[in-house]
Amino acid sequence: MRDVAVVSFAQAPSRRRVPEQNEVEILMPVVAEAVERSGVPREKIGFTCSGSCDYLAGQPFAFVWGLEAIAAWPPIRESHVEMDGAWALYEAWVLLQEGEIDAALVYGFGKSSPGSIRDVMAMQLDPYYYAPMWPDAVSLAALQARALLESTDHTEREMAEVAARSRRDAKANPKAQVTGDFEVDTILAEPYIVSPLRKHDVAPISDGAAAVVLAADDLARSVSARPAWIRGIDHRIEPHGLGARDLTTSVSTAVAAERAGALDDKIDVAELLAPFTHQELILRDALNLKNGSAINPSGGALAANPVMAAGLIRIGEAAARITNGSADRALAHATSGPCLQQNLVCVLEGD
């Protein structure tokens, strides 16, 4: 495997709604910052890949407008996934493996504020058997949380602890949206939104964007004092049918982690894309993360959840901790689809 590293990461401050800016206007300064901070000359960027979703803003071709943000002239080698930017990063990593280019720009962006994201996500479901019933995203997650609580030892208190820890840690993250000190008992006294989920169990609705620059081999070493090397990256998908899989585990996360070599050694930091507190519990189990691994020191999706960028942000946050020397080995995770249907695991290491 060719050595490829994350050499820079930038993200927009995550906000509940950014009515004064369209997606491109949110994205432009983020891309500019990531490229500038990478130290990689623009002409060295041999590939650009992005992740976005038309259904968020309710317009076709979100990525076409995104292209306006990145100075694509002379014409560039560019592609797009209708997925979280984490999968765009995967596509770029694949291309870098071929050895013909040495750097790539990856970005993800989305505004969840224009519509009711909770209902919009129902359009992601099987159009014949699920979508006509409009099961909203929070209700489906609640179904999963209920299954978890009833079939394992996990408790609502643990879920509340995830929320409290995430929002407390997010106080140190200037890009986070929901931060603060919350008492577990206070959280548990709140009413359910959809049982067994309370307000604090659910990620905020966010507008945002993120960008990452990848560089290979000597270029990475020349622009970064401590590149965050991608030692493994893999992703897997599970059945869409909610009755066709065990909602209380994440088999695809476990397989992706194994294929990425995540389980070979200790993980210092894990950035997990868990938009619901119980999903962090499921992911921790699937990854066998024990004490000693810091989980979501950024605050995770519970502090800021710009859909289509949130997975890429996990990779960026994990890489940033390698680069600043606070971690030697980090795991980043991204998810897509209802109830953790599709999962990506990326393992990053410092030299």
Added chain:
Amino acid sequence: MSKQLAAVVGIGQTKHDTKRDDVSIAGLVREAAVRALEDANMTWTDIDAVVLGKAPDMFEGVMMPELYLAEALGAVGKPMLRVHTAGSVGGSTAVVAAHLVQAGIHERVLTVAFEKQSESNAMWALAPKIPFQPTLVAGAGGYFAPHIREYIRRANAPEHIGREVAVKDRVSALKNPYAHLHMPDISMETVLQSPILWDPIRFLECCPSSDGACAMVMTSERVARGASKPPAWILGTAIRSEPLGMAGRDEVNPRAGRDCAKDVYEQAGITDPRSQIDAVEMYVPFSWYEPMWLENLGFADEGTGWKLTDDGVTALGGSLPVNPSGGVLSSNPIGASGMLRFAEAAMQVRGTAGEHQVDGARVALGHAYGGGSQFFAMWVVSSDAP
């Protein structure tokens, strides 16, 4: 790791039609995928990864449909990617799949592209209301018609060229059992009698709106060497994009298209595409795009592409057959249209194109474009490994 050789060993497509109401979306993609697997003499378990492509999700009203299609495409437990690059997506999806093999990540990749346009209304889906921008309610034809008029002006091309392409591709489509349009009575006169939709584009110079899917199995050199049918070796792939809104870009002869062609020819060792390429499947949604792309792709000097069409060079039986399958003018499941071009090019060099086979085709070009003539994807395939 250096770049590996990859090949196409299986190809499948659906019967394309206005409304495939005999199948669900899953049934449609599965029809193409099963045919590709059968052609490759493989089963679902042989496949390492699945790459799905399609144009805007609003064309069916299903957000990120790859999630719902995981089971239908045998992707459970495997990596699955979803590509979307506008009209070029079928081509760029094939390119992404090829890279998974070329990078040495996987040995057997299934790639599928589809559109089931009858589920929704493409005209509506292409007419977003964006703040501070005029709404485009003219459809793709309304967008491209001014570019065509500008081409005719620049090239001083006679007006019958568009009709010639419209007839030629529909005549070729009669030899393609999967084509949506089978119009045995098409003639220069019937095209001329059809109404103008967007000056100068007449109704019969437009692509149809289709339901359809296309699938290919791509493998490593090792697997391809053992394939039961001849592989199509991938000599080069290229993609290029340029911004939609940049003032001064040439939408008639876009630089991204020229750069993309240059890139793919260099990889394939092609210095004179006119003599070295035996068959072309290019994305011609409106008839005039044949001469326009002939120039953009370097088959003719600027302003002279229409002469190749007029001289019958691009007909099946000519010295440079363009769209022997009938092309986008005969079948247009948008998300799949680009992959159909790539797949039909591969069929030509595998010798599996049936009645629309170009005799002796050894090197073929597949071409797709999208957006406002700003996204390009191409590949060159050959019956001979490099």
